[in-house]
Amino acid sequence: MQNYEKHILTTRQFDRASLILLFEEALEMERVLAGGGNDLLKGRILASLFFEPSTRTRFSFETAMLRLGGSVISNYSMATTSSVQKKETLFDTGKVVSRFADVIVMRHPEVGSVAELARGSRVPVINGGDGPAEHPSQALLDLYTIWKERKSLDGVVIGMVGDLKNGRVPHSQCDLLKHFDCSFVFVAPEALAMPRGIVEELRESGHEVRETEDFGEAIGEMDVIGMTRVQEERFESKEEYAKYAGVYVLGKGEMGRARTGAIVLHPLPRVDEISPEIDEDPRCRYFEQVSNGVAIRMALLARVLG
């Protein structure tokens, strides 16, 4: 990591070397998990501050801390309660909570909120999602899942499918994947295409990027099939939505056209963009991603707590 040595706030603080190191540490953490956990962080406390609900992310961090022998103090749905009502600044919250805990993970609906808390904190802060901006541990576990499968991120054809305009997940993935020699296939309705800035940055740094609306045609090229949800409310009209609803859905038919060695990712929760009928297909990794997320977060906690 180049900057933010103490905190984990953004995908931008990682480079190629620090990513690979982190993945190797996460792999080691999987061995720890297989052995039933350890006592590396015994006596250390994680403060889990969730100003908006996200059971999955909260459970993942808390599990990671407990598996390393640490403890947790937890406050979800703080948003409407307590000192927040009394208008305490996040800077002060950081000052105070870092007097209790040895490390803080925070999720908050506002961009920049976690960095503001970190500014006040005496202990490391990990961004658990600050609104539409960043959710670095999710992007890290996505890449880790690919890396584990392929033993590398170079030479991989990364497909991203669905709403690439509004999704925090595909944006953060690109921010990390740009450090590797992979190529990209973006499949989205024109109205939900990947932002131009991201596409240009990838191309300028030498990556091949192909964009299409036709999932059925493109799926066969992908080593990684990264699914995201297409939400009706993102479209201007029901008619517009109807053109795409069901098109960016992964079922048995689509899997028949996918590569033998491809893997399917999804940040979960899914609604109907992945049919449960393919859950048993060995190429699907979306539930295994949940386990990988625990390993990545164990590696992050171990790293920031030295």
Place this chain on the structure above:
Amino acid sequence: MQNYEKHILTTRQFDRASLILLFEEALEMERVLAGGGNDLLKGRILASLFFEPSTRTRFSFETAMLRLGGSVISNYSMATTSSVQKKETLFDTGKVVSRFADVIVMRHPEVGSVAELARGSRVPVINGGDGPAEHPSQALLDLYTIWKERKSLDGVVIGMVGDLKNGRVPHSQCDLLKHFDCSFVFVAPEALAMPRGIVEELRESGHEVRETEDFGEAIGEMDVIGMTRVQEERFESKEEYAKYAGVYVLGKGEMGRARTGAIVLHPLPRVDEISPEIDEDPRCRYFEQVSNGVAIRMALLARVLG
């Protein structure tokens, strides 16, 4: 246990032999508690998923896990929050949470919900109450309380008093007690009588069942006085309710007519169906039931986690 070897979903999965074995295990757990707990489940994590509030049941399971050296991740009032908002199926929730925890206890307002979660789960699931259907650990602790007192469940006269029509507790108790040679005295207003199906099943399996509306006359026959609440809203009119209000109440007068060796049970919380003036009567077991519940849940956790 005959079926559901992995999960604890229903009282129906227990037979006479497995019940007595469980009670002996719970008795052993009381010795563990007297010694300040142990480390049997050190490194194991319980996920406590409460989709409706039940502090008593949640605390009981969490205490049981902690007393055995395990840890807890907890999410109550999930109902209105998080991935549930995004309409994740309980099957997927089971898939995901079982990637974090080693065992799950869940409470949910809908019948069959816990079984649906268990279908997706890779780890054992314990039913903490699925709406009006089942709440097996409560029924198990009720029987355990009787078994501890009498050293047997055979030959015991079981009284059940109050709303026997709508109460989940008396129904589940009958489901377990039918494996033993006990007899029954059901005391309820006609409109709140024990369902015919349950009475017939008990009689067909050779149990004596007497039904009456007269608590004062019947209390003297009972070895076990199982109280439940009679709620005004169950009656068609205030006049109808007024006939029974105060009739199925246990106070000093009633205790004077009860057997010397009788014991009083109540699932709690009580409102006014048991007068605090009898709390010190040595026959009252309703607060001791709370402790027995911890022991039973420790035995269940130890059993499903092998």
Place this chain on the structure above:
Amino acid sequence: MQNYEKHILTTRQFDRASLILLFEEALEMERVLAGGGNDLLKGRILASLFFEPSTRTRFSFETAMLRLGGSVISNYSMATTSSVQKKETLFDTGKVVSRFADVIVMRHPEVGSVAELARGSRVPVINGGDGPAEHPSQALLDLYTIWKERKSLDGVVIGMVGDLKNGRVPHSQCDLLKHFDCSFVFVAPEALAMPRGIVEELRESGHEVRETEDFGEAIGEMDVIGMTRVQEERFESKEEYAKYAGVYVLGKGEMGRARTGAIVLHPLPRVDEISPEIDEDPRCRYFEQVSNGVAIRMALLARVLG
């Protein structure tokens, strides 16, 4: 402690000797903290019952328990949920929760509520704030902060500034400080002056008390500058409020008039009565008070759990 040997319910149960003993125990706990915690309370469970939100106080008690190797079961925002809905008495809640936990901390909006819970409890109960009445651990950590600084509470000039009429904190502080040979300077608008009863009690027990509205003139006399918030809604009119708004605010200018050896206290959260520009002034102790609160609560937990 004279009374309430088992529970910590009120500042009134402490005398001079028991306070100094507690402060010495808290100092020992700071050494434990510096060493990364210990296992003094391993296997013991704290039930954290918060019927109104107070993240800071809850985190402080839970951290204290975890640092001593204990575990926590926690229920905040119980107010609108669970058995409370079913109108269980606090006496019964005490009966029940003390079957789970080894010690209980409770916060509740009603005066006397914690004492009522304690009446039912088989285990020690610590008052985490019962409405406008008491919040003893806050007052204890305030005094501990002064005692640590001055090595004594005798001969100290205690300043209290702001809303001294409605604030639970200054009242509780006076209740404890009266055991020491300190003198007082109360700075408040007339409408928010310290209640006559408290002033008279202090004077009758031989303490010098000076009252003024002029913060700028009085600050130079204080060894301890105890700030509290002045809330607009306490005044009869906006005009009345405008006279005081900004007057009882601590900034660089005021600190220039304060003694070199003075210390600044605030119970937090602050809104604007202390300017962040003075946070780095070495005389400010309001964030260190948070750490002192953990030490005091560790000492209280260790004391009541023997």
